[in-house]
Amino acid sequence: MEIVNFTPITSLFGGLLIGLAAVLLMASVGRIMGATGILSAAIFAEDDRMWRWALLAGMVSGPALYLLITGNWPEVTVPVSTPALLLGGLLVGLGVSYGSGCTSGHGVCGLARLSPRSLAAVATFMAATALTVYVVRHVLGG
Template identity: 50%
Template sequence: MSIDWVNFTPWSSLGGGALIGLAVSLFVLANGRIAGISGLLGSVMQFDSEGCSEKALFLLGLLIAPLCWGMFAALPEIEIETEWPALIIAGLLVGAGTRYGSGCTSGHGVCGISRLSPRSIVATVCFMTAGFATVYATRHVLGI
């Protein structure tokens, strides 16, 4: 392992993480809800009447974040090098997997670990391990 110190951004990542922590805290303290993006998307998609407007508004906030950011500063770099067939496979796996697993990086990784949920700790270990293994396989074994 070699650490990429040039691209290491400890302060902005820590600060961004703190903002995410603030957002999930606000959502639970004010709305009584867990800010898990896959769960919110899934329930808004099914027109689940319970809290649909609050969930949709949270997602709207996410959607307009880059527009608000763009009013004050240039957007940070966004690089996507994945080809379209791989993007489709990735999207299908992320969509189905997060719904079967009842959560994603936000619901399990941030909210679940913060409330020390054993399910979320196991889920986070599973998706992190699978993520590390997949990148290892594609980059260092298959050489894509």
């Protein structure tokens, strides 16, 4: 199995920050940190929008903070074409709609709350991911 750019320390730190953010959001606002639900309600909800926009601004400003700290933009390599990215985004959007949430809501917050629905959703995410990687790498030869 090939591991590409595995960074255990950075990954651990990022995971800790995501977990801390989820806990702080639940403690301060009483809401679950599901990124797609936050984005959707920031755009379409009538009330309770300010904290959502603040959280989204924090997510988007992360690369600028990285630039200030390190002096370099974070390196991002996308090994697929723009049409593949658009198709992937569409499929994720459909999955989020049918799965009643995204990986952050189900995987980080739902599993922590021992939600059976989130356990089923995460198992489905992981199985679909494994199948997709297998098909792309071994069937399609990518």
